Amino acid sequence: MTSPVIVLDLRRGTAELAGRDGLRAAVQERLREAGRPEPADGHYRFLLVDTPAGLDLRHAVYERVIAYGKRTSVLALAVGELTPPAERAARAETWDPLAGPVETWDTWGTGAGDGDAWGTPADEGHAPSRPTHQGPRLTRPAALRGESCGLLWAGDLRAARTAGDPDVTPDDPRALSVLVDVLCGLFDDVLGKLAGLADSAAVPAVRFLEHDLSPAARDRAWTDALHRLAGDAEHPFPGGRLDVGDLLAAGAADVRMVPGGRLEGSRASCARALAALDRARRGGAAAGALGEAAEALERHRALIVETLRHEEPPAGEVEVAPATVTLDELGRALRDSTEQLLDQGAPLRAVAARLVVLGEEVVPATGTEVAADADRLCPPDRVHRLGPHHPFTVRPNLPLAVLAGAFAGLVPLAAALVLAALWAGLRHLRAGLLASAAFLPGAAAGLLAARALTPPAWTPVPALACGLLAAWHLARRARRAARDAWWRDSGADDAARILTALDTLLAEGAHRRWWAAGLRRDLADLARATAGTLRAAADTARECAGIPRPRQGAYDSLGEGLRLVPPEPADASADTDVPRWLGREAGEGGPELVDTLRDDLDAAVRTALRWTPGRGRADVRALFDAARRHLNRHGIVAPSPHRPGSPRPATEALLGIPAHDLDDDGAVPVELVTPEQSALLSKDPGHTARISFAPHTARRPAWAADQPVLFPGRYSGTLRLLPLRRGVVHTVRRTAADPEDAW
Numbered sequence: 001m002t003s004p005v006i007v008l009d010l011r012r013g014t015a016e017l018a019g020r021d022g023l024r025a026a027v028q029e030r031l032r033e034a035g036r037p038e039p040a041d042g043h044y045r046f047l048l049v050d051t052p053a054g055l056d057l058r059h060a061v062y063e064r065v066i067a068y069g070k071r072t073s074v075l076a077l078a079v080g081e082l083t084p085p086a087e088r089a090a091r092a093e094t095w096d097p098l099a100g101p102v103e104t105w106d107t108w109g110t111g112a113g114d115g116d117a118w119g120t121p122a123d124e125g126h127a128p129s130r131p132t133h134q135g136p137r138l139t140r141p142a143a144l145r146g147e148s149c150g151l152l153w154a155g156d157l158r159a160a161r162t163a164g165d166p167d168v169t170p171d172d173p174r175a176l177s178v179l180v181d182v183l184c185g186l187f188d189d190v191l192g193k194l195a196g197l198a199d200s201a202a203v204p205a206v207r208f209l210e211h212d213l214s215p216a217a218r219d220r221a222w223t224d225a226l227h228r229l230a231g232d233a234e235h236p237f238p239g240g241r242l243d244v245g246d247l248l249a250a251g252a253a254d255v256r257m258v259p260g261g262r263l264e265g266s267r268a269s270c271a272r273a274l275a276a277l278d279r280a281r282r283g284g285a286a287a288g289a290l291g292e293a294a295e296a297l298e299r300h301r302a303l304i305v306e307t308l309r310h311e312e313p314p315a316g317e318v319e320v321a322p323a324t325v326t327l328d329e330l331g332r333a334l335r336d337s338t339e340q341l342l343d344q345g346a347p348l349r350a351v352a353a354r355l356v357v358l359g360e361e362v363v364p365a366t367g368t369e370v371a372a373d374a375d376r377l378c379p380p381d382r383v384h385r386l387g388p389h390h391p392f393t394v395r396p397n398l399p400l401a402v403l404a405g406a407f408a409g410l411v412p413l414a415a416a417l418v419l420a421a422l423w424a425g426l427r428h429l430r431a432g433l434l435a436s437a438a439f440l441p442g443a444a445a446g447l448l449a450a451r452a453l454t455p456p457a458w459t460p461v462p463a464l465a466c467g468l469l470a471a472w473h474l475a476r477r478a479r480r481a482a483r484d485a486w487w488r489d490s491g492a493d494d495a496a497r498i499l500t501a502l503d504t505l506l507a508e509g510a511h512r513r514w515w516a517a518g519l520r521r522d523l524a525d526l527a528r529a530t531a532g533t534l535r536a537a538a539d540t541a542r543e544c545a546g547i548p549r550p551r552q553g554a555y556d557s558l559g560e561g562l563r564l565v566p567p568e569p570a571d572a573s574a575d576t577d578v579p580r581w582l583g584r585e586a587g588e589g590g591p592e593l594v595d596t597l598r599d600d601l602d603a604a605v606r607t608a609l610r611w612t613p614g615r616g617r618a619d620v621r622a623l624f625d626a627a628r629r630h631l632n633r634h635g636i637v638a639p640s641p642h643r644p645g646s647p648r649p650a651t652e653a654l655l656g657i658p659a660h661d662l663d664d665d666g667a668v669p670v671e672l673v674t675p676e677q678s679a680l681l682s683k684d685p686g687h688t689a690r691i692s693f694a695p696h697t698a699r700r701p702a703w704a705a706d707q708p709v710l711f712p713g714r715y716s717g718t719l720r721l722l723p724l725r726r727g728v729v730h731t732v733r734r735t736a737a738d739p740e741d742a743w
Contacts, residue, residue: 003039005184006030010050011079014061023064036641042070045187047180051080052153056139056732063143073148073191075183079176081155082136082677135680138201138724142733150194151201151729152721154179154672158579175579178715179672181634182208185711186691186719193689193721199729202689202721203681205669206581211651211695211714212635213593214586221589221636222628225597226545229605230538231347255510261317263307263506266300270499273297277495290492294386297498301383304502305374308509309367318506323516330523334358335609338530342602348538355531363524365512373509378501386495401435404470405442410450410463415443417464422471435474530609537605537620544624581670587655593636596649601627603642635714637695651697669720682723689721 006027008017017023031038046065050058055078066074138153157175183190194200213221257264273293280289313320341351365373401422408418422435450459578584604623630641636654639646652658671678693709694716708716 002188003041003043003045004031004036005045005047005187007047007049007180007184008065010048010054010058010061014058017061017064020064023068027068036644039069043073044069044071045073046075047183047187048074048076049176049180050076050078052078052082052138053080054078055141055144059141059143059733062141066143066146066149071148073187074144074150075187075191075194076140076144076149076151077180077183078138078151078153079157082138082153082680135728137730138728139730139732140201142731145200145731148191149200150191151199152183152190152194153201153203153724155203155677156674157672159581159670159672159674172579175582177633178208178210178579178582179204179206181713182206182693182711182715182717182719185713185715186693186709189691189693189709190719190721193691197687197689197721197723198682198726199724199731201729202723203671203673205671205720205722206717207667207669208581208715208717209583209585210635211585211637211655211657211716212587213655214588217587217589217593217656218631218636221593221597222631223545224594225601226541226624228594228598229348229601230541230545231349255321255507255515256319257506258316258319263303263317266296266303267503270296270300270502274495274499277492290386290495293492293495294383297386297495297502298380298383300499301374301378301380301502301505304506304509305371308370308374308506308513313510313514318510318514320510320514323519325516325519327519327522330519331526334523334527334530338609339606342606348534348541348605352531352534352538355527355534359524359527359531362520362527364514364517364520365509367513370509370513373512374505377505377508378498382494382498386492386498399438401438401471401474402442404467404474405439405444406446406449406467408439408443408446408464408467410446410455411460411467414460414464414467415439415447418467418471419443421468422475424475435478533608533620534605536617537608540617540620540624541601544621544628579670581672585655585657587657590649590653590656592649592653593655596654597631597636599646600640600642603640603646607642637697637714639696639712648697651695654697669718671722680724680728682725687723691719691721693717693719 007030008026010017015022016026027044028038046068048062048065055062055076062074062076066072138151140151143149144151157172157179194202212218257267270293273289273296277289277293307314307317338351338355341354404418404422405415408415419436419439422439446463455463601624604627605620608620608623627640627642630638637648637651639648648654671681673681691709693711695714696710696712
């Protein structure tokens with residue numbers, strides 16, 4: 001990223017630049033206002049605004065600026081009238097600027113010399129040496145002759161058509177601010193062109209066109225963007241849950257019961273009771289084992305809840321692994337998660353609400369909250385339901401009992417034997433009676449069938465076997481179904497799951513209560529502070545929507561030199577009083593205007609978060625005011641100072657009108673000098689330099705000829721650099737202390 005141009009206005013004195021510390025403080029202040037860091041490559045770019053007389057008064061300041069940093073580029077802009085040297089004032093009074101400069105040949109030695117067509121004849125006997133300009137001079141410090149230095153002189157910023165016009169003013173704030181904006185955007189190009197001119201000095205000739213919004217469209221877009229940024233509390237933004245990834249995820253490895261402790265012993269007792277219950281189920285004596293398991297689980301749950309109520313892990317009971325995450329990692333995860341929501345276009349209120357929820361989730365749990373978690377994961381009633389008091393109900397399969405009776409009835413005296421076997425298998429009075437009630441009709445049917453059909457002699461053996469088999473199968477199924485129903489109704493099958501839930505309760509409770517407690521408190525505070533900043537930004541955005549725009553300064557945007565021009569009322573009627581070399585085109589807004597402005601405001605809020613979460617309304621209001629001043633001062637086409645590297649939509653998408661090319665009009669650039677001062681310019685057209693530029697949002701085909709320089713702002717046009725006549729630029733080196741500064 002190119003380093004910003006630091007604008008220093010030297011016309012009102014250089015007290016703040018006294019000494020190296022003063023200059024360093026001024027540079028840091030400009031960079032801080034711009035929200036930009038120190039250049040990583042040590043390359044500083046300065047635009048120094050001064051008067052022609054000031055160039056000769058502040059040599060030490062220029063030398064100090066040029067020596068600042070590892071590498072420095074300096075462009076000096078002298079604004080105002082030139083004055084002839086004091087020692088030649090008498091001769092300058094007779095100088096006629098419209099007739100051309102008066103030059104003489106300096107003489108040295110002896111001998112005759114010829115006169116100069118532009119000056120007076122040399123004394124006889126002196127050889128001609130070099131022409132000396134007798135009119136006004138532009139005196140510059142010798143330091144500005146160095147590499148990566150250049151000098152521009154604007155004698156009349158408004159470039160009035162007629163000398164003596166009452167509108168002629170060499171120091172017009174609005175014209176100067178536009179010229180400085182353009183020079184900041186074309187800084188490297190201007191220095192490159194000046195390097196090819198004599199003395200690296202020139203007078204600018206300009207023709208600019210401003211692409212911007214109409215005042216009504218600007219106010220409307222500003223209000224809509226602020227409302228969209230703040231959001232509506234009644235209509236939350238639909239989106240994913242804000243979290244910090246797996247950094248605070250619970251894990252069983254983080255919590256361990258100390259061997260030999262009460263918790264470890266209680267857990268072992270529960271495991272033994274459950275193993276005995278499982279054996280009793282297979283043996284048919286589960287009632288007593290279930291009671292013992294229920295008592296063990298209840299004691300273990302009470303011990304876990306008691307342990308988790310401690311502020312710190314009890315010694316000899318629980319060990320919690322140290323946190324491997326750092327607060328910086330948590331802060332970065334929180335920032336990334338927050339910015340992901342903002343990147344999705346989430347309103348500030350919605351993101352703030354999510355941050356509050358996150359803060360409540362990550363803060364260490366209190367004893368009351370852990371008890372509530374215990375009731376949620378393993379309610380007391382769940383343990384109390386375990387017990388042998390549930391009835392053991394056996395329900396025989398009546399059709400199977402009828403079948404057993406039918407087989408038994410085929411064999412004389414076999415019915416009593418099968419019925420006895422059936423009662424022995426069921427071992428339950430009610431079930432035995434029900435089975436007998438179904439068995440007897442079946443036996444009677446079998447007896448009648450045997451008498452009626454006269455079965456073969458071998459029939460009794462298989463009939464008795466089938467009857468006994470049916471009785472055994474009936475009793476087995478009825479007992480198994482009764483045992484499963486009792487196991488299920490008594491909650492015995494839930495005992496193992498209860499122990500697993502208690503293990504989870506201990507692990508999660510200890511994790512939430514003790515693991516990384518200090519870091520999580522800090523993260524919760526950070527989340528709440530960030531939410532407070534976002535809420536303050538949302539409230540401030542609503543306050544800013546629709547209010548009069550703030551007072552603006554000349555360069556209160558990109559930070560490239562503030563306080564160059566005193567602030568002026570935003571509603572000044574003189575907004576239409578522009579120099580004749582500046583044209584204006586105003587649009588009513590394109591389809592991407594509000595979204596772009598909303599993203600600019602979002603970037604300003606993120607700047608507040610980067611400073612430190614917890615900034616109040618005053619801090620956010622200052623950022624919004626600066627954003628509004630930037631919009632008023634530089635337009636929507638210029639990139640936001642809070643996201644200078646982000647691409648902007650096309651000019652037509654922002655303004656609703658395409659970027660106009662001044663070259664199509666054939667307009668001639670206006671020289672920023674009076675008619676009298678124009679006599680000091682070189683008349684050789686081959687020595688001029690020209691820069692055509694267009695807004696960086698203008699989309700011109702790559703194959704188009706004469707590609708303009710892309711300007712990071714709302715201006716397009718032409719800047720010509722006109723060199724001065726030989727002898728007008730006078731370079732001096734001052735050895736005495738400067739009147740306004742001391743080295």
